[in-house]
Amino acid sequence: MINVFGQHPFKGIDYKESTILKSISMVCGYCGNHVAPNRGYAVYAGNQPWLNIYMCPHCGYPIIYCVRNYESLPGELCGRGIKNLPDNISVLYDECRTNYSNKCYTSAQMIARTILMHIAVEQGADENLSFAKYVEYLDLKGYIPPNGKKWVDFIRTSGNQANHEIIIKEKEETEKVISFLSMLLLFIYELPNTEMN
Numbered sequence: 001m002i003n004v005f006g007q008h009p010f011k012g013i014d015y016k017e018s019t020i021l022k023s024i025s026m027v028c029g030y031c032g033n034h035v036a037p038n039r040g041y042a043v044y045a046g047n048q049p050w051l052n053i054y055m056c057p058h059c060g061y062p063i064i065y066c067v068r069n070y071e072s073l074p075g076e077l078c079g080r081g082i083k084n085l086p087d088n089i090s091v092l093y094d095e096c097r098t099n100y101s102n103k104c105y106t107s108a109q110m111i112a113r114t115i116l117m118h119i120a121v122e123q124g125a126d127e128n129l130s131f132a133k134y135v136e137y138l139d140l141k142g143y144i145p146p147n148g149k150k151w152v153d154f155i156r157t158s159g160n161q162a163n164h165e166i167i168i169k170e171k172e173e174t175e176k177v178i179s180f181l182s183m184l185l186l187f188i189y190e191l192p193n194t195e196m197n
């Protein structure tokens with residue numbers, strides 16, 4: 001779940017004069033819940049239905065849904081919400097997931113890789129190594145589960161370009177990088193800090 005409640009500009013919208021709309025099943029890109037909103041505003045272009053602005057029944061934030069191509073904005077969040085994250089990682093991870101849901105895949109990946117390098121250093125890796133070396137370090141330290149070798153190879157090779165290169169990232173690769181990061185964050189921060197009673 002993104003950590004924006006309390007100061008987000010969408011908090012407190014009262015949806016005055018909203019109407020009942022056709023219900024659509026979706027995952028809210030703000031709170032990550034499976035919802036079926038049915039209240040909001042229908043927007044027309046001429047007399048053609050164009051967009052619905054739905055109120056998320058869980059968090060109350062507005063989800064734009066394009067009637068033409070069935071796409072919503074923000075789209076689904078990628079990766080799971082992780083408990084017990086240090087504040088700085090939590091902020092960056094939320095930003096990474098928000099970028100993904102807003103289809104900003106290149107910036108989502110840049111943040112995901114920054115977090116991966118940061119946690120490798122935090123776990124004892126030297127500073128100023130290449131991205132591939134940091135992923136190898138996490139593997140050597142036992143943070144990659146058995147049978148995770150193909151993940152390591154994929155993450156390492158897909159992120160191993162020089163810093164000055166600009167490479168536009170696509171959705172599928174970004175999903176893999178965020179899923180990998182999500183798993184590492186789970187093992188490193190959530191599970192060791194979860195009470196067992």
Ligand SMILES: [Zn+2]
Nearest residue numbers: 028031056059
């Ligand atoms: Zn929501």
